[in-house]
Amino acid sequence: MSGSSRVSRRGLLGGGLSVGAAAGVAGAFAAGRLSAPDTVKSGAPVASYPFHGARQSGIVTPAQDRLHFVALDVTTDDRDQLVALLKAWTDAAARMTTGRSAGPVGAVDGAGNAPPDDTGEALDLPPSRLTITFGFGPGLFTDADGNDRFGIAERRPDALERLPRFSGDVLEPARSDGDLCIQACADDPQVAVHAIRNLVRIGFGTTTVRWSQLGFGRTSTTSTSQSTPRNLFGFKDGTANVKAEEAAALDTHVWVGADDDPRAAWLAGGSYLVTRRINMTIEVWDRQSLEAQEQFVGRTKGTGAPLSGGEEFTDPDFAMAGSAGPIIPVDAHVRVVHPEVNEGVRILRRGYNFVDGSNDVGGLDAGLFFIAYLRDPRTHFIPLQRAMSSSDALMEYLRFTGQALFAVPPGTGEGEYVGQALFEA
Amino acid sequence: MSGSSRVSRRGLLGGGLSVGAAAGVAGAFAAGRLSAPDTVKSGAPVASYPFHGARQSGIVTPAQDRLHFVALDVTTDDRDQLVALLKAWTDAAARMTTGRSAGPVGAVDGAGNAPPDDTGEALDLPPSRLTITFGFGPGLFTDADGNDRFGIAERRPDALERLPRFSGDVLEPARSDGDLCIQACADDPQVAVHAIRNLVRIGFGTTTVRWSQLGFGRTSTTSTSQSTPRNLFGFKDGTANVKAEEAAALDTHVWVGADDDPRAAWLAGGSYLVTRRINMTIEVWDRQSLEAQEQFVGRTKGTGAPLSGGEEFTDPDFAMAGSAGPIIPVDAHVRVVHPEVNEGVRILRRGYNFVDGSNDVGGLDAGLFFIAYLRDPRTHFIPLQRAMSSSDALMEYLRFTGQALFAVPPGTGEGEYVGQALFEA
Numbered sequence: 001m002s003g004s005s006r007v008s009r010r011g012l013l014g015g016g017l018s019v020g021a022a023a024g025v026a027g028a029f030a031a032g033r034l035s036a037p038d039t040v041k042s043g044a045p046v047a048s049y050p051f052h053g054a055r056q057s058g059i060v061t062p063a064q065d066r067l068h069f070v071a072l073d074v075t076t077d078d079r080d081q082l083v084a085l086l087k088a089w090t091d092a093a094a095r096m097t098t099g100r101s102a103g104p105v106g107a108v109d110g111a112g113n114a115p116p117d118d119t120g121e122a123l124d125l126p127p128s129r130l131t132i133t134f135g136f137g138p139g140l141f142t143d144a145d146g147n148d149r150f151g152i153a154e155r156r157p158d159a160l161e162r163l164p165r166f167s168g169d170v171l172e173p174a175r176s177d178g179d180l181c182i183q184a185c186a187d188d189p190q191v192a193v194h195a196i197r198n199l200v201r202i203g204f205g206t207t208t209v210r211w212s213q214l215g216f217g218r219t220s221t222t223s224t225s226q227s228t229p230r231n232l233f234g235f236k237d238g239t240a241n242v243k244a245e246e247a248a249a250l251d252t253h254v255w256v257g258a259d260d261d262p263r264a265a266w267l268a269g270g271s272y273l274v275t276r277r278i279n280m281t282i283e284v285w286d287r288q289s290l291e292a293q294e295q296f297v298g299r300t301k302g303t304g305a306p307l308s309g310g311e312e313f314t315d316p317d318f319a320m321a322g323s324a325g326p327i328i329p330v331d332a333h334v335r336v337v338h339p340e341v342n343e344g345v346r347i348l349r350r351g352y353n354f355v356d357g358s359n360d361v362g363g364l365d366a367g368l369f370f371i372a373y374l375r376d377p378r379t380h381f382i383p384l385q386r387a388m389s390s391s392d393a394l395m396e397y398l399r400f401t402g403q404a405l406f407a408v409p410p411g412t413g414e415g416e417y418v419g420q421a422l423f424e425a
Numbered sequence: 426m427s428g429s430s431r432v433s434r435r436g437l438l439g440g441g442l443s444v445g446a447a448a449g450v451a452g453a454f455a456a457g458r459l460s461a462p463d464t465v466k467s468g469a470p471v472a473s474y475p476f477h478g479a480r481q482s483g484i485v486t487p488a489q490d491r492l493h494f495v496a497l498d499v500t501t502d503d504r505d506q507l508v509a510l511l512k513a514w515t516d517a518a519a520r521m522t523t524g525r526s527a528g529p530v531g532a533v534d535g536a537g538n539a540p541p542d543d544t545g546e547a548l549d550l551p552p553s554r555l556t557i558t559f560g561f562g563p564g565l566f567t568d569a570d571g572n573d574r575f576g577i578a579e580r581r582p583d584a585l586e587r588l589p590r591f592s593g594d595v596l597e598p599a600r601s602d603g604d605l606c607i608q609a610c611a612d613d614p615q616v617a618v619h620a621i622r623n624l625v626r627i628g629f630g631t632t633t634v635r636w637s638q639l640g641f642g643r644t645s646t647t648s649t650s651q652s653t654p655r656n657l658f659g660f661k662d663g664t665a666n667v668k669a670e671e672a673a674a675l676d677t678h679v680w681v682g683a684d685d686d687p688r689a690a691w692l693a694g695g696s697y698l699v700t701r702r703i704n705m706t707i708e709v710w711d712r713q714s715l716e717a718q719e720q721f722v723g724r725t726k727g728t729g730a731p732l733s734g735g736e737e738f739t740d741p742d743f744a745m746a747g748s749a750g751p752i753i754p755v756d757a758h759v760r761v762v763h764p765e766v767n768e769g770v771r772i773l774r775r776g777y778n779f780v781d782g783s784n785d786v787g788g789l790d791a792g793l794f795f796i797a798y799l800r801d802p803r804t805h806f807i808p809l810q811r812a813m814s815s816s817d818a819l820m821e822y823l824r825f826t827g828q829a830l831f832a833v834p835p836g837t838g839e840g841e842y843v844g845q846a847l848f849e850a
Contacts (some may be wrong), residue, residue, distance in 0.1 A: 066614075067662050068780065069791075107659055108727035113714045119707070120659020120726055121642070121778070123685075124652070174783075189491075189614075189641035190655075193780050197657075197789060208787025214641070214780055216491075216614035217546075227549075230615075232622075234532055234545020282544070286626050289538045301545055304531035355493065355618050355639055356781065358599075362633025363497075364622060398640070 040080040049128035051094040053411040056418075057133030059254070059271060059348065060244035062223040064185040065213035067352040068192040069275070069369070070200060071178025071404055072207040074140065077149040077331050083423055084207045088135065089182075089199055090417040099127035102198035119201065122194035130186040132195055134418045135273045135406030138162055139179040155262035155422060159272065159376050160407045167389040168400065175277050175402030178210045182373070183273070185350075189214065211402065213277065215352020215369045217255060222350060228304060228312065231368050232280050232353050233397070235297050236304035240338075253346045253380060254373050254421055266421035269410035274381050276370040277354075277402035283363045285397045296393040298332030331393040337384055345380050348373040367398075377405055427579050439782045447800055469572050473552035476519040476612060478836040481843075483556035483771065484679070484696060484798050487496040487648040491614040492640035492777040493621045494700070494794070496603025496829055497632040499565065500630045502574040514559065514607075514624055515842040524552035527623035536844045544626065547619035555611040557620055559843045560698045560831025564604040574638050580847060582689035584697065585832045593825065600702050600827030601809050608698070608796070610775075614639065636827065638702065640777020647775060653729060653737065654792050658822070660722050661729035664737055666762070667773040678742035678771045679798050691846035694835035699806050701795040702779075702827035708788045711823045721818040723757030731759060756818040762809055770805050773798040792823075804829055810829055 049057045050225035070107045074082060092102040103105055103117025141156035147337045151380055165171060182199055193214075198207055209250050220238030224245050231237040243251050251257070258268045285293070290301060297315065299306055307328045318335055322328045328335055350371040350425040359365040374380035389395065474482045501509060526532055528542025566581035568574055590596060606830040607624055611617040616640075625634055644656045645663030649670050656662040667674045676682070683693045702711040710718070715726060723741065724731055731741035732753045743760055745752045753760055764771050775798065799805035814820065837843045 027553050070783075108715065108725070112714075113804075114724065115660075115712050116715045116718075116726070118659075119657075119711055121655045123655060123659065123727075190778065191789075193641065193657075193778070197780075197791070200789065201708070204708065204712075209789060210785040212780065212783040212789055214639075215780075216618065216639070216641075230546045230548060232544075232546050232618075234541075234543075234548065282622065283626070283629065286544055287540050287629075290533065290541045291538075293541075300533070301541070302548075351613065353618070356638065357639075358495075358634040358637040364625065364634060364637055366622070368620075 016135045021207075030152040043410050047129055048098050048135055049131050051090075051097045051132065051412065052414050052416075055255075055411045056133045056408060057097070057411075058133035058183055058185055059350070059408070060222055060250065061129075061185070062226055062244065063220055063350055064131070064187050065216075065218055066186055066189040066192050067218075067369070067371075068184045068189070068196045068212070069215070069371070070182050070196050070212045071137070071210045072180045072182070072200070073210045074116075074179045074207055077147075078204050079150045081206055081425075082150055083417070086419055086423075087205055087210060087417040088202050090203055090412055092198060093132040093134075093195070093418075096122075096195050096198065097127065098131060099125075099130075102202070119194065119198055122195075125188055125191050125194075128186040128188040128191040130184065130191050132199070133183040133185075133273075133408065135181040135183070135408045136160075136178060136419065136422070137178045137404065137406050142303060152422060157267055159261070159378050159409055160264075160405065163274070163377065163403050163405050164382065166385050166400065168395060168398075169389075169403070170399055170401055171403060172401050175211045175213075177404050180207065181273065181404065181406045183277075189216065193243075202272050207245050213275075214356075215354050217353040219351040219353055219368055219402040220349040222348065222385065227230065231308060231351075232282055232366055233285055233293070233297070233394075235293075235299065236312065237299055237351070237368075238349050239299075239304055240346070242346050245374065247348060250348070253288060253375055254348045256375055260376065264407070266419075267407055271373045271375065271408045272274065272377050272381075273406045273408050274370070274372045274377060275402070275404045276385075276400055277370045278370050279359075279365065279399040279401050280367040281363075281397050282366055283361075295329050295332060296397070298328045298334030305335065307332070318420050329393065331391055333388075333392050333394045334402045336387055342384055342387060345384060347380055347384070354355055373408065426510055458768045463705070468608065472554050473523050474554060474556050475559065476485075476515075476522045476814045476837065477496065477839050480680075480694065480836045481558045481833060482522070483558035483608055484775070484833070485647055485675065486554075486556050486610070487651055487669070488643040488645055488775055489554050489556070489610040489612050490641075490643055491611055491617050492794070492796075493614070493617040493637070494608050494610045494640070494796070495621050495625060495627070495637045496562070496635045497605045497607070498635045499604045499626060499632050500573075501631050504575045504848070506631055508573055508842070509847075510628055511559075511844055512842040513627050515837055517623060517627055518557040518559075518620070518843075521547075521620050522552065522555050522557060524550075524555075525770055527627070528700065544619065544623055545621075547616050548703050550616050550619075552613040553613040553616040555609065555616050555620055557624070558608040558610075558698075558833065560606040560608070560833045561585075561844065561847070562602060562604045562829065564602065566664050575849060577655075580689055580691060582686045582692055582832055583831065584686070584803050585689075587805065588699070588828050588830050589674070589800065591810050591825065593820060593823075595824055595826055596828060596830070597826050600636045600638075602829050603831075604831065605632065606698065606700075614641065618678075638700075638779065638794050639781075640779050642778040644776040644778055644793055645774040647773065657707055657791055658710055658718070658722070658819075660718075660724065660726055661737065661794075663774050664724075664729055665771070667771050674771060675773070678800055679773045680779070685801065691844075692832055692834060694832045696798045696800065697800065697802050697806075698800060698831045698833050699795070699797045700827070700829045701810075702824055703793045703795055704784075704790065704824040704826050705792040706758075706824065707789075708786075719809055720754050721758060721822070723753045723759030756816055757816050758813075761812055761817040767809055767812060768804075770809060772805055772809070780828075798833065826843075
């Protein structure tokens, strides 16, 4: 969007040399979309991530700053039509992540009475490190009436069930669940919106939008090359996240193992995606003292160090005594969700801050759109959320207004379509 | 938000050397927030705009990429309390536009039981070219019951009346009007959100949020140093905008003249701000052929040139014949709103694209949040909107869901508060 930093998506046709090594990209292209035009002008590669690969991008990829997430319901019972959509989505995603239009004709080369095969609003924008990640919800396997409409019910992973309602949840059906999901992350929100909008357009007649969420500030760090951002409580968030560089931890906590679920071999190497729309009652939070806020979180607001001392990445000392009980209170967020008290469980968070207009009490409809990737929701999410719902001091300032669970297939090889192993194995 | 490009807002205390010449800034700092840390590291000035000046910033300032706009209602009848709020807002706005916290104590230096005077989520972010612009709605002068609660009713400008409903409008009261407005624009949405959130926080007990709108892609160009961005129809938008460099046109079309309204001398040098929330029925639009889309707009989708030929900035030739009638159709948008058929009227647009989740027909709740600054809504907006509502071919793809009008006072001098001349002249 910056005035002088444009490169035509049409001009990029076939020319987007992508950079695959995630950690390296994060360092070299920390400036994101703004660095890309410079490198284009000098003939060097564009900052983009390839769609094809062993894993889907957008999971351990260094978290981009902007999000557009959509959950869709499938409106057909025709398996061929669904597969055709997945193929079309794969083609379009592979194109758009390299900065090209959604289809080969583009936005301005239409002929005759056919609509353009791209909507055009990203025509002048660079790839902006766009990633597009697809997931399959429980409803894809068995619809609301229990029908196996696509002949894949027997391949539904055991863990892929609608999430339970947790204590204190005020979930809205219109912000929850979905048969399919698409996560688009980019450095430029217009690029993320363009991607989702064109995929939704391609799905017209096969899918409808169930809900959609924009996020403007990432609240997690997925690579050690990134520094930790802040959520709308004003605190650093995601300090203890599983990061791209921790291969063993990823295998233990994020990727579905080859033997995890015999009836869902297609999901091996993939992951599960949990979303929770977390409204923060920021007006009430803002009237708490700094000391109280830090007690709720268990970390200092300035540096993010645990209240037991040190720096941001120092391990918290839960045994250290304070003037009244432990210096990190027993209900502090950092303690309640810490692996030490949750059987060693860690997750990969990829959340975003959001503001969605105003609420009905004269404040902002704001909070955190929680996204986590994890190996199994039964071990890596449900117990953690139950612990949080029952004893986290932060709960007083949170309202959970939406949630969803999706199975995220592994990456898509060249010539394949996303989820192919589910439909054709 | 990018990992390696942070500079502490605490460290900037008093150190933010701002750059005032708008056009120069656009060129030098087109890279926005990402360039700022580099220049900080090398000791050069931070890219920021001063709050104080003869005009409010955020009008002819080169349009930043992200918006958070809020409309508020005043809940007190106490004039002193309102004036105290305007003073507190002025102080906080002057601080935040230079990258400092909203109050002198900051987010992490609180003492005792007082809440922090900044919410903290922008602690690590640069100024990001933040501008904060204040406006006064009709309800500030006379409330819904006709009361002159603040003793300023006789100074209400004649032109500051609730906008009429236009043909085809489906206005939602919860997205319309307001006693006060604040427009925050920045290169980083987290910085814009932080500004609005802290000003809303300061107003607690005096104001409530009536509505709030985020925008992610500017749809206008306010300086010749910027290139023209695209709206969600995929077309370049704002080509014919009044620009910062056109001093005479600004005086004619944007700034309120000294003699425009004898009872509102306080507004001389200010402007009027119109907002219209324009939902686009993008799913229907996307099924139109390229040719049809270009006929509706009257320009080509690729370059933005008028259908009568030339380049983006070539004047349209409305007389040129096509195979069936004029080559630019009589109901093409570019013709209906062109100064040539609207008594020479031009406006300064400063709109943003938005996506606010999903709508109730399985699509995206998306469109354009129209913002315009103009000298008098009676000559510069209402006739133009009537022309558009009655004969613009684009109307078929638009739904107007909110609108508001505000008087925007001129700039605030050092030691003054915003709107001071209204309350103390």
